[in-house]
Amino acid sequence: MRLPHELGEWVAQQRWYGGKGSEPVLERIGGWQAGDDEVVISTHYLLDHSDGGSTLYQVPLTERAHPLGTLAPIAVVEGRYLYDAPHDPAYAATILDLILHERPAGHARGHRQPGAGHVTVASSAVLTGEQSNTSIICRVDDGAPVIMKVFRALHHGGNPDVVLQSAIAATGSTLVPRSIGYVSGEWPAPSLPGGLARGHLLFAQEFLPGAEDAWRIALRAAHRLIDFSAEAHALGRATAEVHATLATALPTREAQRADIDSILESMRARLNGACHEVPALRELHDEIDTVFEAAREAEWPRLQRIHGDYHLGQVLSIPGDSFVLVDFEGEPLRPMAERSEPDVTLRDVAGMLRSFDYAAGSVLLETAGAVTAHDWASAARHAFVDGYIEASGRDIRQNRALLDAFEIDKALYEVVYEARNRPSWIDIPTAAIRRLAERSGR
Numbered sequence: 001m002r003l004p005h006e007l008g009e010w011v012a013q014q015r016w017y018g019g020k021g022s023e024p025v026l027e028r029i030g031g032w033q034a035g036d037d038e039v040v041i042s043t044h045y046l047l048d049h050s051d052g053g054s055t056l057y058q059v060p061l062t063e064r065a066h067p068l069g070t071l072a073p074i075a076v077v078e079g080r081y082l083y084d085a086p087h088d089p090a091y092a093a094t095i096l097d098l099i100l101h102e103r104p105a106g107h108a109r110g111h112r113q114p115g116a117g118h119v120t121v122a123s124s125a126v127l128t129g130e131q132s133n134t135s136i137i138c139r140v141d142d143g144a145p146v147i148m149k150v151f152r153a154l155h156h157g158g159n160p161d162v163v164l165q166s167a168i169a170a171t172g173s174t175l176v177p178r179s180i181g182y183v184s185g186e187w188p189a190p191s192l193p194g195g196l197a198r199g200h201l202l203f204a205q206e207f208l209p210g211a212e213d214a215w216r217i218a219l220r221a222a223h224r225l226i227d228f229s230a231e232a233h234a235l236g237r238a239t240a241e242v243h244a245t246l247a248t249a250l251p252t253r254e255a256q257r258a259d260i261d262s263i264l265e266s267m268r269a270r271l272n273g274a275c276h277e278v279p280a281l282r283e284l285h286d287e288i289d290t291v292f293e294a295a296r297e298a299e300w301p302r303l304q305r306i307h308g309d310y311h312l313g314q315v316l317s318i319p320g321d322s323f324v325l326v327d328f329e330g331e332p333l334r335p336m337a338e339r340s341e342p343d344v345t346l347r348d349v350a351g352m353l354r355s356f357d358y359a360a361g362s363v364l365l366e367t368a369g370a371v372t373a374h375d376w377a378s379a380a381r382h383a384f385v386d387g388y389i390e391a392s393g394r395d396i397r398q399n400r401a402l403l404d405a406f407e408i409d410k411a412l413y414e415v416v417y418e419a420r421n422r423p424s425w426i427d428i429p430t431a432a433i434r435r436l437a438e439r440s441g442r
């Protein structure tokens with residue numbers, strides 16, 4: 001199918017488009033079709049040459065002979081209406097059917113998680129809000145609702161979101177939503193042996209109605225300075241339990257010198273990248289480097305799979321007061337190959353500690369001088385670590401040098417993330433880097 005010229009402009013406006021500010025230069029390198037004569041569903045793999053061809057996007061479109069209610073088409077080509085597929089109910093129904101019946105569609109194929117029941121989509125809607133991917137919530141006739149995540153940037157190899165959540169769910173753990181299945185696909189990749197890449201395209205899991213993300217809950221508490229220690233403690237416990245489950249379900253290994261060198265190398269690359277993008281950080285470069293050097297000499301725990309982009313927004317609080325973790329895809333700005341390696345659990349601990357600081361930081365953005373927000377964060381941070389130690393039996397306070405390095409590393413990631421997406425928030429991670437670097441230098 002010929003792609004409409006309007007598509008590039010449309011892609012540029014999407015939240016999931018990574019090349020902010022630049023105009024996409026898209027080349028279709030493959031795709032597949034499903035559906036029927038009435039609604040053709042075509043998934044396109046579009047390589048963006050505006051970033052040197054390093055990002056491949058998945059863009060599913062539906063094609064209809066007649067307009068679909070009030071939904072605005074992306075384009076009308078030769079009398080056919082082209083829609084962003086996740087907004088077309090035919091797409092969700094067809095994809096769920098592929099998954100539950102493990103059907104092929106071109107080079108793509110649905111896979112059902114063992115034990116997942118059959119359901120039929122009654123209605124679907126795209127989840128609103130800021131997301132790196134596109135999630136569709138499906139109400140079903142005969143069971144619990146389903147959330148289907150369409151991965152927008154495609155990568156060769158298993159997507160950690162699917163691999164990790166499916167592995168955790170398969171143990172019977174209730175700390176992640178029940179998995180339903182996924183769609184995998186393949187596309188041309190001349191640099192790979194055989195010239196083909198294989199990866200996950202979509203992931204379906206149970207949608208938990210009534211769940212509220214812990215970021216919003218923490219933010220409410222931080223604004224009113226309501227102590228969050230009990231919740232943070234429970235979250236520390238849940239985090240340790242998920243780590244323990246991942247360590248039994250997926251491979252672990254001793255941290256070798258080469259692993260340590262490679263993690264430190266990537267921390268330094270991040271430091272240099274952040275100093276380049278945010279020159280105000282340059283004066284802290286050497287102090288930060290000293291923190292990283294201290295981490296090299298520290299004792300490193302066994303490596304295992306971890307969440308990888310852990311913050312309060314990745315935790316859902318469900319009625320009945322328990323926590324469920326989602327979005328194990330890792331940091332969107334980090335290469336997928338790195339995200340799929342066994343890593344240090346302290347990276348997740350550091351991510352969540354940063355998140356408490358973010359909640360306090362966002363209060364300070366609105367209420368200058370509300371210094372007590374720092375005490376709020378400090379209590380939550382201590383409680384989180386206590387809960388983690390209690391459930392893991394590991395006194396991670398002994399790993400202070402490593403934890404400091406991972407916290408600074410996360411804050412450097414955040415500085416770049418904010419500079420690109422939310423410049424008015426940049427002071428939150430910058431202030432934290434300054435504090436951590438100065439504290440460690442003492």
Ligand SMILES: Nc1ncnc2c1ncn2[C@@H]1O[C@H](COP(=O)(O)OP(=O)(O)O)[C@@H](O)[C@H]1O
Pocket residue numbers: 127130131132133134135147149177205206207208209211213313314316326327329
């Ligand atoms: N199984 C689920 N049940 C209820 N809400 C969910 C579920 N999975 C995700 N969400 C909601 O959708 C949001 C976005 O999902 P996420 O996996 O983080 O997507 P993205 O990769 O686009 O950031 C989450 O913060 C959460 O609020």
Ligand SMILES: O=P(O)(O)O[C@H]1O[C@H](CO)[C@@H](O[C@H]2O[C@H](CO)[C@@H](O)[C@H](O)[C@H]2O)[C@H](O)[C@H]1O
Pocket residue numbers: 130131132215309311312313327330331332351354355356358359414417
């Ligand atoms: O889109 P993702 O959920 O994968 O994560 C990205 O966006 C997050 C912002 O939504 C960003 O998180 C940062 O801001 C949060 C508050 O909005 C805060 O709780 C986190 O601690 C902070 O890191 C995340 O880093 C980024 O990968």
